[in-house]
Amino acid sequence: MRFAAAVAFALILIGGLEPFYLRIFAIDRASQGAVFAELPFHKMRGLKSFLEGVDARTRRGARIALWVPYRQWEGGYGYAYYRASYLLPGKQVVPLLALHEDRVAFSNLAQADYLASFGERIEAPGFESCWQDEHGMLLKASPPVAPPANAR
Numbered sequence: 001m002r003f004a005a006a007v008a009f010a011l012i013l014i015g016g017l018e019p020f021y022l023r024i025f026a027i028d029r030a031s032q033g034a035v036f037a038e039l040p041f042h043k044m045r046g047l048k049s050f051l052e053g054v055d056a057r058t059r060r061g062a063r064i065a066l067w068v069p070y071r072q073w074e075g076g077y078g079y080a081y082y083r084a085s086y087l088l089p090g091k092q093v094v095p096l097l098a099l100h101e102d103r104v105a106f107s108n109l110a111q112a113d114y115l116a117s118f119g120e121r122i123e124a125p126g127f128e129s130c131w132q133d134e135h136g137m138l139l140k141a142s143p144p145v146a147p148p149a150n151a152r
Contacts, residue, residue, distance in 0.1 A: 043079060044068075046135035047118060051087040054138050058091060065094040065112035069119040072102045078081050080118060112152045115139040 010073045041048040060062060066084050070076030077097050084093045094112045109115065113128050118136040127139035 011026075014128060033083070041083060044083075044118070047083060048087065050118050050133060050135035051084055051116070053131065053133055054114070055088050057138060058088075058114055060090040061092075062113045063092045063094050063111055064114045064116050065087060065096050065109055067096055067115060067117040067120065067122060071097070071104065073100050074099055075102075084116075113141050117138070 019037065063129050064084075066081055068077055068080045069079070077095075081095055081097075083094060094108050096104060096106070096108055109124070109126070111128075115122075115124055117134065119147065120135055121132070122139075124139055126142050128142050130140045131136055131138040
């Protein structure tokens with residue numbers, strides 16, 4: 001009886017052993033780390049590198065409005081918005097869709113110092129292009145134009 005229990009226990013251990021448990025010690029950690037780092041961004045290729053470029057070109061405390069080619073919160077905009085919050089540390093991401101609604105809120109642009117457009121080249125009144133790459137562009141809010149002084 002004791003021998004049968006020992007054999008059953010050994011078979012259970014052998015049956016539960018996966019080859020990955022042994023291969024984990026021989027994997028290339030650098031390449032695996034790169035794969036895992038990109039995993040949260042696999043639905044929008046290029047978003048991570050674009051937002052890293054935006055982060056490098058904006059100051060701490062900047063308010064950055066996010067424009068992506070999706071006009072539904074659950075259909076892609078929320079995906080980009082929440083990931084931008086992680087990749088732009090020390091900066092405020094301003095949504096251009098009403099939170100959890102499928103309505104564009106252009107009035108939020110008034111709160112932004114920058115406009116990051118992923119996946120589309122755009123022109124926006126009150127913003128000037130300051131950087132672009134193959135994934136999108138960054139626009140900076142133009143300084144307000146002072147009205148001409150009355151000459152006396």
